[in-house]
């Protein structure tokens with residue numbers, strides 16, 4: 565892997581410049597763009613944490629950083645054109661991100677294997693599941709960005725659900741789903757069975773929160789689970805769901821899973 569420090573600095577400068585070009589007069593659009601820009605930088609920090617915990621080499625850390633920096637680069641054009649971050653209602657933001665990088669020839673100077681590895685990690689980060697044929701570093705980086713991204717999405721959504729609850733009038737961000745009291749039985753069932761749920765099945769904001777709880781099954785590294793527990797993301801998410809017997813069951817199931825997996829990891833050490 566050959567991403568060097570200097571190269572990374574160029575990537576960062578390009579990214580900031582690129583993103584700056586999207587801000588305009590519309591406060592709502594600006595607020596949503598800013599949210600993704602901040603998400604990007606926090607995802608980089610989560611990636612650095614994981615890279616350290618997992619013991620990546622310096623060079624691998626730089627590749628991981630570049631992936632985190634670019635993973636949502638498609639979001640800015642997506643929101644500007646379609647006015648939503650909902651892929652099902654607009655376009656696949658991961659694929660759009662690759663087009664953006666391609667158009668600007670950002671990855672041009674990297675060697676082809678490395679470019680492929682970065683592009684793959686970006687392309688697959690939003691998929692329900694990773695393709696089965698990935699291996700080696702392609703697989704490692706694809707797994708890492710999915711975990712780093714989830715860690716920051718946990719932070720972002722719990723923060724925004726709170727702002728929306730406490731100060732809904734002034735809330736400036738897009739809610740991708742209607743905030744209705746109910747949730748879909750299918751989504752509850754999926755989370756209880758530990759299945760990964762298709763995003764197209766989501767109907768309400770509560771469904772989205774349930775899916776986010778179910779992400780724990782899709783976590784790749786124990787360091788990610790440790791972080792989720794440390795920062796109490798699951799407890800925080802649960803605060804924004806109704807207290808029904810269904811949700812209680814989901815809660816028990818999720819916490820059992822996390823505890824069992826962490827204790828299994830400890831035994832392996």
Ligand SMILES: [Fe+2]
Nearest residue numbers: 635636689690
């Ligand atoms: Fe993304």
